[in-house]
Amino acid sequence: MIPAAHVSAAIEVLNDLERRRRPVAEALKDWGVSHRFAGSKDRAAIASLVFDALRKRASAAWVMGAETPRAIMLGALREARGLDAEAIAALCSGEGHAPAPLTEEERARLETATLDAAPDHVRGDYPEWLAERFAAAFGPRAAEEGAALSARAPVDLRVNLLKASREQALEKLAHLAPAPTPFSPIGLRIEAGRGRGPALPAETAYVKGLVEPQDEASQLAALLCAAAPGEQVLDLCAGGGGKTLALAAQMHNRGQIYAHDDDGRRLMPIHERLERAGARNVQLRAPRGKADVLADIEGRCDLVLIDAPCTGTGAWRRHPDAKWRLAPGALEMRLKEQAALLAQATRFVKPGGRLVYVTCSVLREENEDQIATFLAMHPNFTALSAAEMAERAGLPELARFASPHGSGIRLSPATSGADGFYIAVLKRILG
Known part of the structure; x- marks a missing residue:
């Protein structure tokens, strides 16, 4: 396929997304199935164009003065790819599988429209x-x-200290040109390119459990838990186990982590990941009907982690389609779920223990406001300051990311280069 045909295909996929409002991965997969002549490089090029259009959908539509899939794609070629009107016109010849030629209005907007008044x-x-x-x-x-x-996100990896040091992982992955992450002492970063990222499942360092994909903000959230060897830890929303694995490495496989999730299906990936990582201090506590699978750890935990379900607004770099599918009703639902999880978690925190609340959201309602409401209703808990959180984790430089809106630490791509995350550490008062 020629580049112009890639643009036409991307417009087709955007049409499908507008019509059916579904995850972009599904639309791209269906396009590939119905166009089997397209090779893997073609499909990757089309996916890259679609993702660029979704990243720049609002600004692209503003530039073109229209919100059609074609307009968004043309605008994104300028806003995301930096192409000028002549280069875009060359892709839109109308010949073969190329998009139809630019109209006079389209060309004029590509040449003169700005975002100055947007x-x-x-x-x-x-x-x-x-x-x-x-x-x-x-x-x-x-x-x-x-x-x-x-913007495009880099590929961040967490070094599994149960199996390797960061220096060893850097050496094993030298052909991918990784660099140490700015703030996480156990992170590696592979900068984003135009095409696909590295094929990690084919990398020996990944297969042998030396590294795990994890954004630096998520790594820092786990490090701010300050989990110590020998502690009793509950990961209340463990999901696929990313933070469970990070905590196991922090604890050097000593102590106990209980990995739980209300939806047992989300725990399925954790089995293989635990084996690969060599994590041996994790007990899975999947739901079993109406049984109280966590009754035996009530009031016993040094640390309870809530990696809360949220709108995911902080992870839009990785899921640009999600921001356009997000609806106000979803936010309201998440707020109720978060409040319920915070109330549930208090049952397990022992006096003097910590409750760590984490989201990958940038919205105050899900973060500082949620914690302020919790503290008002639970006077037996107090919030650590950002400086205390950072000092306990041995990462004092993170204090600079203290939230201006209340308790906790707030990360974002513009301030830290990592995903948008919020972390609050609450301590149960003794007595």
Whole structure:
């Protein structure tokens, strides 16, 4: 396939997404199945164009003065790829499988339209219904933060200290040109390119459990738990086990981690990951009907981690389609789930123990506001300051990311180069 045909195919996929409002991975897979002549490199090129269009959907539509899939794709070629009107016109010849030629209006807009008068949600490429919430979270930097969430994310890896040091992992992966992450002492970063990222399942370092894919913000969230060898730890929303594995390595396989999730299906990937990582201090506590599978650890835990279900607004770099499928009703649902999990977690924290609340959201409602409400209802808990959190984790430089809106630490691509995360550490008062 020629590049012009890739653009046509990307417009087809965007049409499908607009019509059926489904995850982009499904739409790309279906396109590939119905166009078997397209090779793997072609499919990768089409996917890259689609993702760029989704990253820049609002600004691309503003530039073109229309919100059709074609307009968004043409605008994204300028906004995301940096192509000028002549280069875009060359891709739109109308010949063979190329898109139809540019209209006079399309060419004029590509040549002259700017984002100078665009509102923050357009310049930041996020949904208009979130404009007030982004302003509340970021103030005058809302557009800048949104733009950073629209950029391509690097591939971050967490070194598994149960099996290797960071220096050893750097050596094993030298052919991928990794660099140490800026803040996590156990992270490696492979900068994003235009095409696919590295095929990690084919890397010996991954197969043998020396590294795990994990964004630096997620690594820092686990490190801020300050889990110590010998502690009793409950990961209440363990899911696929990313933070469970990180905690096991912090604890040097000593003590006990109980990995639980209300949906046992989400725990399925953890079995293989535990084996590969060599984590031996993890007990899986999957749901069993109406049985109370956590009754024996009530009031016994030094640490309870809530990796809370959230809107995922902080992870838009990796899932750009998700921001356009997110609806206000989903936020309301998540807020109720988070409040219920915080209340549930208190049952397991022993006096003097810690409750760590984590989201990959940048919205105040899911973060500082949620914690403020919890503390008002639970006077037997107190929040550690950002400086205390950072000092306990041995990462004092993280204190600079203290939230300006309340308790906790707030990370974002624009400030830290990592995904948007919020971490709060609460301590149960003795007595």
